[in-house]
Amino acid sequence: MFASDRAALSGSTAAVPQFENERPRETDDALLAAVGHTPLLPLCRISRGGGFELYAKAEFLNPSGSVKDRAALAIVRRALAEGRLSGGRVLLDASSGNTAVAYAMLGARLGFPVELCVPRNANPDRVARMRAFGARIVFTDPAEGSDGAQREARRLADADPEHRFYPDQYNHPGNPGAHYATTGPEIWEGLHGRLTHFVAGVGTGGTISGSGRFLKEKDPRIRVIGVEPTGPIHGIEGLKHLPTALRPSTYDARVVDETIRIETEEASEVRASLAELEGLAVGLSSGAAVAAALRVGRAHPGAVIATILPDSGHLAPEARP
Numbered sequence: 001m002f003a004s005d006r007a008a009l010s011g012s013t014a015a016v017p018q019f020e021n022e023r024p025r026e027t028d029d030a031l032l033a034a035v036g037h038t039p040l041l042p043l044c045r046i047s048r049g050g051g052f053e054l055y056a057k058a059e060f061l062n063p064s065g066s067v068k069d070r071a072a073l074a075i076v077r078r079a080l081a082e083g084r085l086s087g088g089r090v091l092l093d094a095s096s097g098n099t100a101v102a103y104a105m106l107g108a109r110l111g112f113p114v115e116l117c118v119p120r121n122a123n124p125d126r127v128a129r130m131r132a133f134g135a136r137i138v139f140t141d142p143a144e145g146s147d148g149a150q151r152e153a154r155r156l157a158d159a160d161p162e163h164r165f166y167p168d169q170y171n172h173p174g175n176p177g178a179h180y181a182t183t184g185p186e187i188w189e190g191l192h193g194r195l196t197h198f199v200a201g202v203g204t205g206g207t208i209s210g211s212g213r214f215l216k217e218k219d220p221r222i223r224v225i226g227v228e229p230t231g232p233i234h235g236i237e238g239l240k241h242l243p244t245a246l247r248p249s250t251y252d253a254r255v256v257d258e259t260i261r262i263e264t265e266e267a268s269e270v271r272a273s274l275a276e277l278e279g280l281a282v283g284l285s286s287g288a289a290v291a292a293a294l295r296v297g298r299a300h301p302g303a304v305i306a307t308i309l310p311d312s313g314h315l316a317p318e319a320r321p
Contacts, residue, residue, distance in 0.1 A: 031109055035062055035069045036182045040190035040306065045277040046270075046290065052297035053304045055191065056290065057183065060282060060312035064105040064129075065098075067183075067310040071206050072102035074178035075167045076110065084165045085112040092157055092164045093117070094140075094149035096203065096238055097126040098311055099169050104133035115164070117149040117156070123237055145232075146170075146203075147246045169204055170248035176210030183207060184214025187306045193218070197300065199293040199307040201227045201285045202259075203238045205251025207308055212255040226259045227292040235264040238285045238310060260292040267291055271313065281313040 039058045047054040059067035079085050091103060092115045100116040107114035114135040118127065121142035130137055138156070140148045150170060157166035169175055187195065198215055200208040212224035229236050232244040241261075242251070264284065271287030274280045286309040293307040 029109065031063055032073060032106075035073050037186065038062065040187065041278075041280075041309075043274075043278055043290065046273055047294065047297060050294070050297050051301040054290075054293055054297055055304075055306045056286075056293075056309045057187065057306065058280075059308055059310050060286075062102075064102045065311055066102065067207060067308060068095075068098040068102040069105075070178040070182055071169060071172075071175040071204070072099055072106055074174040074181075075169065075172050076103070076106050078174050079165060079167060080110070088113060088163075090115050090164045092153055092166045093169055094146060094153040095169065096146040096149070097122045098238060099204075100135070100137075101126050101129050101133070104130045104135035107135060108133040115156070117153040119145055119149055145245070146240070150246060169206075170246070170250060172250065175204055175206035175250045176213070176252065179207050179210030180214045181210075183308075184211040187211065188215060188218050191304060191306060194304045195219070195222055195306055196303045197223045197225060197293075197296050197305045199225045199227060199260075199289060199296055199305060201236075201239050201289050201308065201310060202242060202251065202256075203240055203285075204248050207310075209250060209252035209255050213252065216255060223257045223296075224255055225292060225296055226256045227289050228259055228261050229288070230261045230263050236262070236267050236284045236288050238283070239288060260295060262288040262291050270294070275313070280309065282309050283311045283313055285310045 038061050040055050041058050043054045043056055062069035085091060090113045091107060093103060094117040096119060100118055103114050116130060116135050117138045117140055119142045120139040138152060140152045153166060157164050195215060198212055202208055208224065208226055215222045229239050229241050232241045267284045267287035270291040271282060271284055274282055274290060289307045293305050297303050297305055
């Protein structure tokens, strides 16, 4: 255990905003109405000369800055409808970063306390935003990644089930369900049914599984390609190397036709190209997704490919040497 985390792990809720005397707000809210309906951007310059079309959903334009707003909102809406966040009960979950920020934003907006188990090496910008939204953070061993955060969240939930609600984003049906209901239809409609390949990173598996299932129902010929890091030790925050990780039930292997594994260095290079050629400052997981999409396009002339840009770049994109 990290010494600095002992107080947080003791079970005290002193650092969590208290909402005992308030009823959570309704989710019919102007800010939350901005979740989803993100632009589908053509990536013409980075794919120039390849003989294929490449488009990307600009998920960094969601209110808290990432694709995770979609799943977090669906999970919170269900929890509120079932009365699981009444009486000041704390929403507790594990995250590598983006879902934690989304939960923290929703807690601040709707009026319920939030506690988050996050690897200590999580992006400092994301950690700062969680704190700004008033969430309490429990740091976990960085060597264990999001798997360690999941184990700690489960331990805390089991220790105090009366006061903590643990939705478990890695195993919650609302996660892929949100993408089946929103992301998939938005891509299908945005490309007028011309899509041939859908490429998305694999973290919880919710985005690729929910969106992919919808798209395959529309056209079974659509190929769904997952993007993972090449090994368990990597620098692409938000992605999992499934062969060595806890496999979330939100990942539906039946939907995924193929997996492409990307080195951190390649993701970083493509991230820099997206800034230089497309004017998009995005995160490393976006670089990995576009790197994989470029491989798919070069192998399939005439393809119409959609991918996901999960979040923005929190640091200045790397300059060209």
